[in-house]
Amino acid sequence: MPTSPSPAPVRRRRAQRGLAGAPWMFLGPAITLFTLFMALPIGYAAYLSLRTVKVSGLGLGSGARTEVWAGLENYGRALADSEFLASVGRVGLYGLVLVPTMIVLALLFALLLDSRGARATGFSRISIFLPYAVPAVISSLLWGFLYLPAVSPFYYVFEQLGWDAPTLLSSRWILFAIANIALWGGVGFNMIVIYTALKAIPTDIYEAARIDGATERMIALRIKVPIVLPSLIMTFVFSMIATLQVFAEPVTLRPLTNTISTTWSPLMKVYRDAFTRDDIYSAAATSIIIAAATFILSFGFLRLVQNRAFNQEK
Amino acid sequence: MRLTAGTRLAAATTAAALTFGLAACSGDDSSDGPVSLTFWTWAPEMEAVVDIWNEQNPDIQVTVNKQDGGDAAVTKLLTAIKAGSGAPDLMQAEYQAIPTMVSSDALADISDVLADDVAGHFPEGVWNAVTLGSDAVYAVPQDSGPMQFYYRADVFAELGLEVPTTWDEYADVAAQVRAADPSKYLGTFSATDAGWFTGLAQQAGASWWSIDGDSWEVSVDDEPTLRVAEYWGGLVEEGVIDNKPMYTPEWNAALNDGSQIGWLSAVWAPGVLAGNAPDTAGLWEMAPMPQWDADEPATGNWGGSATAVTTQSEHPEEAAEFVTWLNTSPEGVEALADISGIYPADSAGQEALGDSPEFFSNQEDFYEIAAQTASTAGSFTYGPNVNVAYSAYNDQFGKAAEARSKADFVAAVETMQETTRSNLVDSGFSVAD
Numbered sequence: 001m002p003t004s005p006s007p008a009p010v011r012r013r014r015a016q017r018g019l020a021g022a023p024w025m026f027l028g029p030a031i032t033l034f035t036l037f038m039a040l041p042i043g044y045a046a047y048l049s050l051r052t053v054k055v056s057g058l059g060l061g062s063g064a065r066t067e068v069w070a071g072l073e074n075y076g077r078a079l080a081d082s083e084f085l086a087s088v089g090r091v092g093l094y095g096l097v098l099v100p101t102m103i104v105l106a107l108l109f110a111l112l113l114d115s116r117g118a119r120a121t122g123f124s125r126i127s128i129f130l131p132y133a134v135p136a137v138i139s140s141l142l143w144g145f146l147y148l149p150a151v152s153p154f155y156y157v158f159e160q161l162g163w164d165a166p167t168l169l170s171s172r173w174i175l176f177a178i179a180n181i182a183l184w185g186g187v188g189f190n191m192i193v194i195y196t197a198l199k200a201i202p203t204d205i206y207e208a209a210r211i212d213g214a215t216e217r218m219i220a221l222r223i224k225v226p227i228v229l230p231s232l233i234m235t236f237v238f239s240m241i242a243t244l245q246v247f248a249e250p251v252t253l254r255p256l257t258n259t260i261s262t263t264w265s266p267l268m269k270v271y272r273d274a275f276t277r278d279d280i281y282s283a284a285a286t287s288i289i290i291a292a293a294t295f296i297l298s299f300g301f302l303r304l305v306q307n308r309a310f311n312q313e314k
Numbered sequence: 315m316r317l318t319a320g321t322r323l324a325a326a327t328t329a330a331a332l333t334f335g336l337a338a339c340s341g342d343d344s345s346d347g348p349v350s351l352t353f354w355t356w357a358p359e360m361e362a363v364v365d366i367w368n369e370q371n372p373d374i375q376v377t378v379n380k381q382d383g384g385d386a387a388v389t390k391l392l393t394a395i396k397a398g399s400g401a402p403d404l405m406q407a408e409y410q411a412i413p414t415m416v417s418s419d420a421l422a423d424i425s426d427v428l429a430d431d432v433a434g435h436f437p438e439g440v441w442n443a444v445t446l447g448s449d450a451v452y453a454v455p456q457d458s459g460p461m462q463f464y465y466r467a468d469v470f471a472e473l474g475l476e477v478p479t480t481w482d483e484y485a486d487v488a489a490q491v492r493a494a495d496p497s498k499y500l501g502t503f504s505a506t507d508a509g510w511f512t513g514l515a516q517q518a519g520a521s522w523w524s525i526d527g528d529s530w531e532v533s534v535d536d537e538p539t540l541r542v543a544e545y546w547g548g549l550v551e552e553g554v555i556d557n558k559p560m561y562t563p564e565w566n567a568a569l570n571d572g573s574q575i576g577w578l579s580a581v582w583a584p585g586v587l588a589g590n591a592p593d594t595a596g597l598w599e600m601a602p603m604p605q606w607d608a609d610e611p612a613t614g615n616w617g618g619s620a621t622a623v624t625t626q627s628e629h630p631e632e633a634a635e636f637v638t639w640l641n642t643s644p645e646g647v648e649a650l651a652d653i654s655g656i657y658p659a660d661s662a663g664q665e666a667l668g669d670s671p672e673f674f675s676n677q678e679d680f681y682e683i684a685a686q687t688a689s690t691a692g693s694f695t696y697g698p699n700v701n702v703a704y705s706a707y708n709d710q711f712g713k714a715a716e717a718r719s720k721a722d723f724v725a726a727v728e729t730m731q732e733t734t735r736s737n738l739v740d741s742g743f744s745v746a747d
Contacts, residue, residue: 055417055742057528059698060446062419062625150564150573171716256562258505258712262705275389276701277737278414 042291049074049285074285083263084286090175091265095243098179102239103232105183106190110228111220113191114198125195129188136185140252143181148256169257181249186242190235197231198224233305237298244294247271266290349374349632352402354391355621356381357457357656363649367639374632376404384408384619388415395420395626403627404637407453408619409443410509410700413523416452417698421622423450427634435642435660439516439693444620447525447695452622454641455659456650459580459617460688461513464587466575467599467676469498477601481545484604488554491575500576502556502565503546505711508704510560513580513614514546515539516694518606522734523697529746530697530738535731540724541606547723550715557715566590578603580616581657581684584671596676602687613687615694618659657684664688699737706733 052070059065078084109128113121131139147168149155158165168177201224209219225232247267254260262276263269266286274283353364353376361378368375379402381387388411394400395418407415415421428451433441436455444453463484465477473494478484488500504510515522518538524531549555556574558565568574569591577583587598603613621641623633640646647663650656658664670680697703710729714722738745 053741057744058525058530059417059741059743060413060448060450061416061423064417064419145563148562148564150567255506255559256564258557258559258716261709261712263709272705276705277699278392278701279741 045284045287048281049288052281053279070281074282075289078282078286078289081269083261084266084269087263087266087269091244091246094175094179094246094265095240097175098182098243099236099239101179102183102186102190103236105187106235107194107225107228107232109187109191110194110198111224113195114224115216115220117216125192128191131185132188134185136181136248137252139185140181140249143177143184144253144256147177147253169253169259171259174253174257174259178246178249178253182242182246186239190239193235194228194231197228201227233302237301240301241294241298244290244297348372349629351376351404351627351629351633351636353378353404353406354381354387354402355379355404355406356383356387357406357650357654359653359655362653363640363646366645366649367636371636374629374636376636381406384411391415391420391624392418395624399626401624401626403624403629403633405622405624406456406619407622408617409440409455409615410512410696410704412444412452412620412622413446413696413698414700415622416446419625421452422625422627422630423452424454424623424630424634424637425449425451427631428454429638432638432642435662437661437689437691439615439691440618440659442693442695453620454622454637455618455620456641457618457656458659458688458691459513459582459615459657460684460691461517461578461580461603461613461616462583462683462687463601463603464577464579464583464598465500465601466572466594466597468597469572469575478604479602480608481604481606485545485549485554488549489552492554498573498575499556499568500554501578502558502560502574503550503711503715504558504560505715506559506561506708508707509616510578511542511707511711512694513616514542514578516614516692517603517612518542519612519692521692521694522703523695525695526746529744531746532697532731532735532738534703534734535727539727543723543727544720547714547720550718550723551720553718557718570594581688582617584673584680585655588671588673595673598674599677600674600680600683602683611687612690612692615691620659657688661685661689697734697738698743699734699741702737703730703734706730 050070050072051067052074053065053067055065057064109124112118113125118124134142146152146154149165149167155165166173168174205223206219209223214222245267246265250260250264250268251271254262254264262272267290270283270286270290273286274280351374353360355378357363360380364376364378381390384406387406388408391401391405392415401420405415405421407421412421432451432454440455440458444455445451463478469475470477473491475487475490476483478487484500491498491500512522515538518541520533520536520538520542522532522534522539524533546555550557560577565574569577569587570593572594577587579586583600584598587594602611605611621637623630623637627633640650641658642660644662644666647658647660648666651658651663651667657667664681664685667681667685670677674680707726707730710726711723714726735745
């Protein structure tokens with residue numbers, strides 16, 4: 001036997017090495033982008049959350065400010081802050097109002113569009129989805145105008161009819177006023193997700209059900225809803241995360257009313273700390289807390305419903 | 315390491331370029347060539363004002379760099395200061411932002427390079443805002459916003475109302491307006507405009523911060539501010555004054571259709587009214603603020619800014635020279651007023667203003683009253699955490715105004731004091747007890 005290896009295995013090995021590198025090449029852009037724009041900023045925020053600035057004396061002139069380690073002090077202060085806790089409570093209530101309404105409406109629209117007698121489905125689908133394409137700031141401005149009695153056509157109509165309209169920007173209704181904007185913008189997206197899942201159901205199941213004497217309503221409740229349950233759970237988790245991060249709507253409405261404070265939602269408090277109080281360190285700590293809470297809630301919920309929802313896929 | 319001929323050539327070229335570049339840089343500093351200064355400002359048409367200076371001073375050339383507005387410019391400047399480069403030589407600075415910028419070491423103390431007579435050009439209250447009550451000078455006042463009372467003269471005549479000269483009279487007139495026409499209000503208490511309330515407190519004699527030796531003192535809950543809060547709380551509780559914020563589409567509509575017939579505002583009000591209530595041109599008039607003590611007329615400031623030299627400027631002397639020209643020379647001040655359309659802080663410049671703003675062409679003595687009231691502005695020192703106090707104002711007075719409760723108005727002042735003071739203490743500032 002010759003001692004030198006034959007050319008063929010060498011070539012094969014080279015080819016294998018090329019194959020081994022291929023996944024990295026494909027993953028490269030995603031990993032680079034993720035590192036640059038997700039991991040690094042998150043790491044930097046975590047670092048900042050452990051720092052603070054100490055001022056000495058009057059704090060005027062050079063050298064009056066020094067950045068020092070703060071340990072967990074920022075976290076302790078954020079968790080003990082009554083304004084932060086109040087904002088969490090407010091958003092919890094807001095989520096209780098918003099998320100179920102959003103999912104129920106989205107499911108209802110999807111089922112209606114998918115039902116046998118539906119007409120003009122393309123047009124309806126687009127009209128329900130369109131608000132999702134409107135940025136939250138714009139939609140909040142538009143709704144803000146509609147909420148102000150002096151400039152709102154709704155109030156004008158109510159007045160002409162002699163009816164009493166509730167002041168939507170008062171402390172009593174403000175939660176619903178904000179939830180309404182989020183609902184208007186969010187239902188369309190969730191509806192499309194559920195509707196797509198409905199479209200994927202093979203029609204012979206319905207035929208079988210009809211032969212068995214099932215009505216359209218029974219088909220919807222007994223067949224369609226259980227099959228699209230995973231989509232419902234996904235939209236639920238998305239809506240929950242969006243709720244925890246509500247920001248644009250209350251911030252845009254704030255100048256129009258006395259009832260939205262600068263710390264109305266947790267993210268508004270982060271914004272106030274970072275850009276009004278110039279304290280990015282405690283803002284970073286609060287952001288990390290919100291991120292952790294979002295993570296725990298989403299995955300906790302998924303674990304809770306996993307067995308029930310994804311059974312049929314196993 | 316062995317270098318190929320090509321690499322060596324490249325290295326030599328780079329080295330030569332570097333040497334040349336460095337020489338050019340250092341040559342720039344030591345030579346007698348013109349000094350160039352950059353100026354961050356958001357005042358309209360400032361380029362045209364600066365052109366006048368540039369023409370006369372070939373040795374000191376100023377370049378205007380347009381900014382979006384006060385808050386945005388401050389954030390940008392503080393970032394540049396933190397980064398160690400990128401800040402301009404000159405910076406337009408709102409009065410309430412000066413302590414924040416000084417605290418971040420962004421503004422240079424120009425007391426050494428400024429002529430002694432500069433201070434005499436401004437009312438004491440305004441000058442105090444750029445010295446923070448110390449011996450340092452951090453900026454030279456550019457424009458000011460003395461407050462006055464703006465009202466619909468036609469509606470006043472129609473309803474037979476007298477222009478109020480004291481706050482007691484203001485309360486009476488507010489009630490008369492409601493009695494005569496329940497769709498109208500004399501004014502509104504705005505919980506979203508902290509600067510407006512600061513002006514009202516300043517008129518009453520408040521100064522929320524002060525420097526006592528090496529410590530800050532916070533006195534938001536002093537008698538004058540409590541008095542102002544109690545007064546407005548009373549009016550809102552009685553329902554004779556509206557409780558909705560200013561600068562909303564609703565408020566604009568109310569000004570335009572005559573359901574808001576008065577506005578406690580500042581000298582720049584004509585511009586705002588012209589934009590928000592175009593249908594009411596020629597129907598408004600301006601009078602001095604209602605007074606707490608008619609024998610000692612006073613007013614507050616709402617808005618206004620100064621021109622500062624930053625700590626990154628390598629030419630503070632030349633910068634100070636330009637700032638002095640812009641804000642105290644008859645020529646500079648006139649250009650500011652005529653071209654840029656701002657109300658100058660310089661007392662002589664205020665008196666020189668002639669024709670009323672177009673929206674107030676029905677009132678000939680507009681600038682006469684403005685100058686007269688501007689000189690009565692009380693002294694007010696801002697602290698290094700104005701934003702904290704202002705956001706506390708928004709939150710606390712928002713709640714109080716919504717509840718329409720006089721007691722809540724007073725409590726709001728106390729919470730503001732507590733929030734502002736404890737924020738200073740927490741940050742490590744030395745704060746007097």
